[in-house]
Amino acid sequence: FVTAIDHVGIAVPDLDAAIEFHRAHFGLEVAHEEVNEEQGVREAMLRAPGTAGTETQIQLLAPLRDDSAIGKFLSKSGPGLQQLAYRVSDVDAAAAALREKGLRMLxxxxxxxxxxxxxxxxxxxxxxxVLVELVEPAKDNAAH
Ligand code: V0V
Known part of the structure; x- marks a missing residue:
């Protein structure tokens, strides 16, 4: 049921510094930025230039709070790979299928x-x- 590797997420202490690092060293550009209060993150989606569409993105995740998932990850493990996100067409069906196979969904x-x-x-x-995320893109946003 996985249709693509949507993104790979990296926990970072400082979002602006991490964006600049990936631009200066790898030439990646910012495709999207947002704050997700519920998840306690400020995040950016990066992509290689000229690849807008269905490519796998890099998600930089900076904590809004020390007690958030990313805040705890940084204090325990330091900056680094935090998650692998698979794209699915129906996240509820995918979660149900995995629960059926005995995996715990968060x-x-x-x-x-x-x-x-x-x-x-x-x-x-x-x-x-590996923290595996399942992502069902918004219907009005075919790529991500
Ligand atoms: C914790 N563990 C991990 C891990 N985080 N292992 C691999 N990758 C990670 N990212 C290990 C940890 O070392 C422990 O192993 C064990 O799991 C239990 O961890 P814990 O310290 O007891 O638990 P917490 O409180 O750190 O919570 C871990 C979980 C939490 C995964 C439950 O991070 C969570 O709820 N994550 C889901 C939400 C999230 O990550 N949001 C931020 C991204 P030992 O020591 O027992 O062996 S938001 C996002 O991705 C968005 C908005 C998006 O993509 O759209």
């Missing part, structure tokens, strides 16, 4: 993700130590 109901997507997560302990 949320009963999908929550709001980047660009009004709907998201849920597989517990990292049930996915080989």
């Amino acid at each position: 949320y009963e109901e999908a929550k709001r993700g980047t660009s009004n997507s709907r998201v849920n997560f597989v517990h990292p302990k049930d996915a080989g130590g």
Whole structure:
């Protein structure tokens, strides 16, 4: 049911510094930026120039609060890869199918993700130590 690798998320202490690092060293550009209060993040989606569309993006995640998921990740593990996000066409069906196979989903109901997507997560302990996110893009936003 996975249709694409949507994004790979990196926890960073300072979003503006991380955006500048990825621009200066890898030439990545900002496709989108937003604040997600519920998730406690300020985030940016980066892409390679000229690849707007369905490419895999890099998501930089900076904490709004120390007790947020990213705040805790940074204090425990430091900056680095935090999540792998698979795109799905129906996050509720995907979550139900994985629960059926015995994996723990972090949320009963999908929550709001980047660009009004709907998201849920597989517990990292049930996915080989990887926090796997499932992303159903908003219907009016075909790419992401
Ligand atoms: C924790 N663990 C991880 C992990 N975070 N392992 C791999 N990758 C991660 N990112 C390990 C941790 O080392 C522990 O292992 C164990 O899981 C339990 O961790 P914990 O410290 O007890 O739990 P917390 O309080 O750190 O919570 C971890 C979870 C939390 C995954 C439950 O981060 C969470 O709810 N994440 C989902 C939401 C999220 O990540 N939001 C920010 C991105 P040991 O030590 O017991 O072996 S928002 C986003 O992605 C958006 C908006 C979007 O894409 O649209």
